[in-house]
Amino acid sequence: DAKTTQPPSMDCAEGRAANLPCNHSTISGNEYVYWYRQIHSQGPQYIIHGLKNNETNEMASLIITEDRKSSTLILPHATLRDTAVYYCIVREFYFGTGTSLTVIP
């Protein structure tokens, strides 16, 4: 049970913001939302995480709804190197199949 739902694929124009949604309607009060990405043939890489406040770091921003049932990962200016599979997880073991983001030139 992945406990998260993500669209299987998305496209984004280079230079534009990429907004990747994730539903986690069964999240528990103390479970964090983590985002990772996996570039082809590499191990997953941590991006960002949060509990209930919005978070921002050098890679991305994370917006979590007030009821914590969904979140959005924002890549503010997508580049071709951001093409990857993005995973949203709330339980440490369950990565699901993620969203395959393709950044288009």
Add this chain to the structure above:
Amino acid sequence: GAGVSQSPSNKVTEKGKDVELRCDPISGHTALYWYRQSLGQGLEFLIYFQGNSAPDKSGLPSDRFSAERTGGSVSTLTIQRTQQEDSAVYLCASSFKLPSTDTQYFGPGTRLTVL
């Protein structure tokens, strides 16, 4: 600093043979995870070690799979009597396992091919 390392990077074996895959976690990380990823698929959880606690083996697909973690550091995943469906990339990750930060750091994986 050194990240998670895995060896070998590639392993080709014949059906029925046993294989051992090694993971060296980041020093000081108390938690260690094994996953596998078949071609074009997501990550499938296999086993989890946390400190000196009994490992969570709930993800192991069959009794041909086993893992150990010696001295709270290096881990070995063993697959006995390999089958073709075992072909996948096996990923190891480690973390500090703190309530507020449980980021998993992944190794590059071992690509296993069973002929």
